[in-house]
Amino acid sequence: MSHELSIRLIDTHAGGDVSRIVIGGIDPLPGATVREQMEYLRDDADGLRKLLLHEPYGMPEMSVNLIVPATDPEADMGYIIMEVMGYPIYSGSNTICTATALLQTGMIEKREGRQRFILESPAGLVHIEALVENGVVEAITCEGLPTYIDTYKASIHVPSIGDVTYSVAYSGGFYALVEAADLGFALTPDEERRLATCAHAIVEAIQAHSGFSHYTLGDVGPLPFLHFMGPVEHVADGFYRSRSATYVHQGVICRSTTGTGTSARLALMHYEGTIQPGDKLETVSLRDSGFIGEFTGSRQEGTHQVVENTITGKGHVLARSDTVINCDDPMVECDGLHHILTSGHRHSMD
Incomplete structure (x- = not known):
């Protein structure tokens, strides 16, 4: 019997920078703010970042963004940025990719024309303007810090x-x-x-x-x-x-x-x-x-x-997947991951 874990991903890119957006499979994180949740991942659950940015699942040139519920009532959703060097509090390309993924999945309702919404990053609130033409997210404009x-x-x-x-x-x-x-x-x-x-x-x-x-x-x-x-x-x-x-x-x-x-x-x-x-x-x-x-x-x-x-930039969706993580695979390191994985995304394989 081997144990298989599953995480839902949307791979995107903006300007060629690939961002893997984690939209399911992770339990709610402790922390009163998105910044505190980021610090929890950094200090106690760094396995998610390591898993998705290293072989066999990824490479250091990529980024990972975890979607989390917003803790600020003004924000629609929150997100945590992970890169090979650690946990930056903000990134323009990652914000463009995250906003695009939220609209394309319906996690934030997509409306024709220009629409505005707010995301909560570890750096604080980020105001977003999306341009949608014929159902396509043609541009995302986000605040720089x-x-x-x-x-x-x-x-x-x-x-x-x-x-x-x-x-x-x-x-x-x-x-x-x-x-x-x-x-x-x-x-x-x-x-x-x-x-x-x-x-x-x-x-x-x-x-x-x-x-x-x-x-x-x-x-x-x-x-x-x-x-x-x-x-x-x-x-x-x-x-x-x-x-x-x-x-x-x-x-x-x-x-x-x-x-x-x-x-x-x-x-x-x-x-x-x-x-x-x-x-x-x-x-x-x-x-x-x-x-x-x-x-x-x-x-x-x-x-x-x-x-x-x-x-301002444009994000593109590359793939949607349920990424299977087999912790019995000798190339896969699951330490720092088990305790944040949603129980409904745990499976067993004979």
Whole structure:
């Protein structure tokens, strides 16, 4: 007799970044807020993240989002983001994918035209606008987190690379921002492996040299991300475009430009005085997918000019599945998972 576990998934992608949305099979989690539920998963039930992001079920380039009931009465649903580096409190591409999946499954009623709803992320409430045409979710616009520049044009010596000029933004995580051309990159698909290697070296050097603290959240961990910036093209009045590439983990350049990376770019452009409220920036990935960030306003928070912004992209459904997890499989690690799996999704197999 072997024991088989089952989790209901919808696989989606936005800009090429695959997000696995868990819509069934997990028990309600303890915690008065979605943030506390995320912390429970992180500290006591990390098996779900590990299972779905590693062989034989997944790979590190993917993300996982667990749908949970909202704890805030203003929100329609909640979600927890899981990535290979851990549990980010917010992600633009994951939010776009999650909102799309909720609409496509009917967990949030899909209505023709423009509709608005609110999701509860570990970072707090996120206002969503969906554009539905002929029953298809054509676009999701979500709020980016309040974003600011922490460090502007610092320099660091990186072994094997030399002196590197970088800025640091916070947009849901701390991002190093570097000019791709200064490092010899044109941001073409054939450069992906070298971009990842270069970014890893720079991030390691910055982590060894500096720690960063959010002005209200405090210590949110070492700087994990790096965004390569291509030249900014002025496409039309109030509309800009730039090739971009975002590093998120050793060996991994995101398929998309990422929503938080796009927010970081908007903060830097505002800091340098090159955009005004209402202006938009389209970031374009190595695979020519894009997100559009809009600079909606700014405010002073202590010593920081905080940028308010939105991110727009399109999510696509790839697959719907009941994923079978056989804990007798020697390649499958079920520790940290059994105690959160819904009893109705446990099966036995002779």
